[in-house]
Amino acid sequence: MPSVAELPVTPPVGPIPHVEITDADLAFLEDMIAPHSEPYLHAHPKSQSWRPRDAPLDPLLFAAAAASGPHVTRHHYHHDFFPATLGFGKDQDWSQSQGDEKEENEDECPSRYVSKQAPRSQRLAKERKLDSIARLPATPELGTPALSASSESLDELQLPPRAKPTANFTPPPFDSTNTGVQVQCLSRARIPTPHGPAFLHLYRNNRDSKEHLAIVVDPAQLEKPSHQYVSAIRSRSLDAAWSSAESDTDRIVRGAYVGRLTSTTRIPSSRLPEPFEDAAQVPAPLVRIHSECFTGETIGSMRCDCGEQLDEALRLISLPIPVAGPGNTTVPGRGVIVYMRQEGRGIGLLSKLRAYNLQDMGHDTVTANLMLGHGADERGYEIAGAILRDLGLDGEDGMRLLTNNPEKVRALQDEGVHIVERVGMVPRSWQCRQHDHPHVEGGTQVRAMGVTLLGSGAAHGEDLEKYLRTKIDRMGHMLTVPPPSAY
DSSP: OOOGGGSOOOOOSSOOOOOOOOHHHHHHHHHHHSOOOHHHHHHOGGGGGSOOOSSOOOHHHHHHHHTOOTTSOTTOOOSSOOOSOTTOOTTSOGGGOOTTOOOTTTTTSOOOOOOSSOOHHHHHHHHHHHHHHHHOOOOGGGTOOOOOTTOOSGGGOOOOOOOOOOGGGSOOOOOTTOOSOOEEEEEEEEEEETTEEEEEEEEEESSOSOOEEEEEEOGGGGSOGGGOOSOOOOOHHHHSOSOTTOOHHHHHHHTOEESOOOSSOOEEOOSSOOOOOOSSOOOOOEEEEEEOOHHHHTSOOSSSSHHHHHHHHHHHHHSOEEOSSTTOOEEOOOEEEEEEOOTTTTTOHHHHHHHHHHHHTTOOHHHHHHHTTOOSOOOOOHHHHHHHHHTTOOSTTOEEEEOSOHHHHHHHHHTTOOEEEEEOOOOHHHHTTSTTSTTEETTEEOOOOOSTTTTTSOOOSHHHHHHHHHHHHHHOOOOOOOOGGGO
16 A cells, blocks of 8 residues: 555645645554554654554545544445535635634534435335335325326325315214114125125214124125125115215215125115015024123133134024025025124123132122122113114014023014024034034044134133033023033
């Protein structure tokens, strides 16, 4: 590497401040960048205090370091060597600088020279933004503007503005003259499940602020109207006209459509119920009124069989239905699960957890509720009955109710629901004690796909046995305990 004295000298392009370079400055640079030869060490004995370097430093690195400042990060080098001090700009006369003297306007107008290359995180964000814009479909109805992917500034990149919701997305108010329970379906969407497709309906009501749900299993709705064999299970409040100004897009987005919704098929439903003559003698739809259970459905608690019941209800409703006639014809299963947000038989999750502690102390589920100042069962079925009526299940054909609870049967009948048959739900753990059960293989339980954390498996354990027996003995649930030989 050449020494400092051997470096070529480039004439200055413009006026530069006068700085006198002394012999000491040259000696310091030579000491830092040159190899320490014996003659040099003899001529400069003070340099022996410096540790010799195996690799001399690049003089250009010193030049860059000398021009550095707080405005330059470790990721960006200078693109020029104009100091960012003294308030001088790039086009100013540097010969007027007085060295350490400070200009009066230094704080008002400091000179800043930064890299024009943005940090990598900003560049990646820009690329992702451009990519997301390029993937957006053209939707003139929603006001999506045409954007150019060649914009160079992040400020020029504007994501599509939020579509301004029309008044059609606000449902009409409840009838103030009607003192009864009123419900309105706010939205409906297709949900694929391990047991087949379903439509999830979200409801509001005039009794509480909870969002109760209805899971409708009616796969025939996905077919063409000519292929439907019975009246569809549809929400009357969802299909009704919410305003005179609503568009077909408004209706489709909230779920008021017929057939299968695709990128090319978008058929809004009729605003008035269409008459439909049943083409076959199909049994009444199977209905389950299910109460929310966070512990059993989400984390797979085996203190109860709620998660198992939800999956079993969806499985049973989805089973093909035999139709009377030649050839043993079957049609897709159909029915509804009304999902009520009444945790812990109506006492709420907080009291439910406290009741669990009382159960661990030896009390059963009914006594634990009573000790906390609650009733044994505080659930109500007025809203569930209103949801069933909104789905058109209040006709003479009635429905088959999937339950073991006689109180639930009486409560729904009081709401005017016509129940033509009660279908019992046997716990899977009791079914699995028979080796020919489909969930048992060689005496060992087999886990298959299903909804909830438990899937299609069976809840079991000592806590569950106590819970089931309490429901039979103290709440009158219609279940038959397996004989001792089955244990």
